[in-house]
Amino acid sequence: MVERAVPRAPCGAFGLLDLDAPVAANWPEFAAAGKASVLVRHLLSHPTGRGSPGCAKRTRWSSSTTEQAAIFSQLAPVPLAALTNPVAGAREANTAAWRAAEIPAANGHGTARAIAALYGIVAGRGSYGTHRVLSPEAAERVREGQGACRDLVLGTGFKGETEIGLGLWLSGSHRSYGPNPRAVGHDGFGGSCGLADPEAGVSLGYVMNRMGPHIADDPRKTALVDALCSALRGRSGTV
Known part of the structure; x- marks a missing residue:
């Protein structure tokens, strides 16, 4: 994520x-x-x-x-070390061996509140609460689109072409992270998700106690994103 x-x-x-x-x-x-x-x-x-x-x-x-x-x-030696990691099945992802393994961008762990706080740094344009974590310029760089393509790494999880910034997906026309095409997020193993919308000033973290089969856009996550955007529309009428 x-x-x-x-x-x-x-x-x-x-x-x-x-x-x-x-x-x-x-x-x-x-x-x-x-x-x-x-x-x-x-x-x-x-x-x-x-x-x-x-x-x-x-x-x-x-x-x-x-x-x-x-x-x-x-x-x-990095892939050689990765080959000794446990296999990436739903059952294995709940084991201590998986949590201890070095699997870049795959086995980070956190509560929903912690994920929302981490994405809150991006939503806050580098600030979280009263703390300045990144410069506004650094936070914005995360949203630098690198070109829309069919993703050959996780392509089976998406309906069509997607665009990644520097580490996070842009919501784009798929509206995976809300109607703002400049919102960013990342789906996690089993259905988890984090997102940030700097224009709306909001972040979201979702984790679950039941692993799902979707690589991206788990229906539970989609329902939460839709509910969040509906609430924001009711508050301001602009989202």
């Missing part, structure tokens, strides 16, 4: 991580197998796994899905 976006935003804002630098500038071995042109920002937005001709901002590196799998297998 947002754990892969928010921690990296200040790194880019403070000059600690150049999002437009090649990954190989920090990890020389990554350049193998034709990946020298892959940028750090691409790792936050799935374009290295997108091969759709309709992609608005395609990375200069392109490959088939099978080539990506072969390339992934070469990226030691």
Whole structure:
């Protein structure tokens, strides 16, 4: 979820991580197998796994899905460590082994209140309550769209093309995170969700005690998003 976006935003804002630098500038071995042109920002937005001709901002590196799998297998030691992680089934996701594993962008854990608070940093344009966590510029960078495409990483979970910012999906025309196309969010394993709408000044976190089969847009999450937007419309008449 947002754990892969928010921690990296200040790194880019403070000059600690150049999002437009090649990954190989920090990890020389990554350049193998034709990946020298892959940028750090691409790792936050799935374009290295997108091969759709309709992609608005395609990375200069392109490959088939099978080539990506072969390339992934070469990226030691991180993938080698990942291969020792437990399999990603619903039952395994509730085990201590899964929680202890290193699965980037896949096994972050938190309560609904904690997820809403984390997304609240984006909704608050870098502030949460009285605390300034990110600069407004860093918070806004999370919403920098990287081009609408058919997502080849999680494509089966979506009805059509989607667009990812720097780590989070834009609501876009699918309205997955409300009617504001600039709202952002991320769905989690089993149906969980977090979203932020800076224009409405609202964030939401949802977790469940029963795992669902949906990769994205679980009906329970969709019902909550619709209820939130309905409440906001009743309050202001603008959402």
